[in-house]
Amino acid sequence: MNESGFDRQSTLELLAFSDDLPSLPDRFVKIQQIAQDPDSSADDLAEVIRSDQATSAMILKFANSPAYNPTQTPIGELSKAIARLGSRETVHIATAISLMYGMILPTGMANIRAFWGHAFAVALVCEWIAREADPAEQHCSHERAFMTGLLHDVGRAALGMRVDFSYFERDVGHLRGESLIQAEEVFYGMNHAEAGQRLLQLWLFPDDLSEAVAQHHNPDASPFLARVCFAANTYVNEYLPDRAPFETIHDRVTEAMEASPPDFSSILNQ
Known part of the structure; x- marks a missing residue:
């Protein structure tokens, strides 16, 4: 055990302590159920979103933003906002918000917003790269690529919620890339990519998604999804x-x- 008081074994034990396992937010689960149900409608989606004031307000903000409102015609009704955004974009936004407000990270709201804002950005770029590099979805579904990006750093949340409540306040919690991986391995005996894989396995996520999260810092990873996520995160x-x-x-x-489209040529060359 190192001077931090953590080692690989103790970290694994804390992550796997099922009686206190971080759970997926209920709204996340409901949104995904609607998204995957071919018989669901925009009204079903609106009903779930309407039950949360923060999500409703954010959907309206997006719908009135320049990207979706080039004519500068404001709207104030949730149903019209969903129609303007489209169901797919609405699901993406609502899913990200459900995680931001549903997983209570032990840090200030500014850090929480930054954490999930980064995750949302990576998810959007993941989906774009997947559509460009794999238009026929031969290697992965584009929705799976989005979800991989959204959850790629969930291991950091797991470390902060289950292992070390000071994670986001320590220097290690503000690092990126290989510096972050190396610091986590020294401090906790494992890194957030592996922690994320283990958490997603406990949540019964598909193997390809959890494996992609495990390898999202490896540019030479075998899984296509992992390489997509590496490129998007970078x-x-x-x-x-x-x-x-x-x-x-x-x-x-x-x-x-x-202005500068992501370079995904390395993804195709493997």
């Missing part, structure tokens, strides 16, 4: 500013990709 870290307001993430991602 792109977001380079082109998007830290701590951008959540409601501006979509616009900022769109502007960045129009």
Whole structure:
């Protein structure tokens, strides 16, 4: 055991302690059920979103943003906002918000917004890369790519919620890339990518998604989804500013990709 008081075995034991396992937010589960139900409608989606004031307000903010409202015609009804955004985009936004407000991370709201804002940005870029590199969905579904990006750092949440409540306040919690991986392995005996895989396995997520999360820091990973997520995460870290307001993430991602599209050639060459 190192001077931090953690080692690999103790970290694994804390992550697997099922009596106190972090759970997926109810709203996340309901939104995914609606998204995967071919018989569901926009009204079903609106009903779930309407039950939460924060989600409803954010959906309206997105619908009235320049990206979705070029004519500057404001709307104030949730049903019209969903119609303007489209069901797919609404599901994406609502899913991200359900995690941001449903998983109580042991840190300030500014850090929580930054954490999930980054995840949302990576998810959007993941989906874009998957559509460009794999238009026929031979390697992965585009929705699976989005979800991989959204959950790629969930291991950091697991470490902060189950292992070390000071995770996000420590220096290690503010690192990125290989520096973060190395610091976590020294401090906890494992990194957040592996922690994320184990949490998703406990949540019974598909193997390809949990494996992609496990390898999202490896540019040479075998799984296509992992390489997509690596490219998206690298792109977001380079082109998007830290701590951008959540409601501006979509616009900022769109502007960045129009100015400098992500290079996904390495994904196709493996």
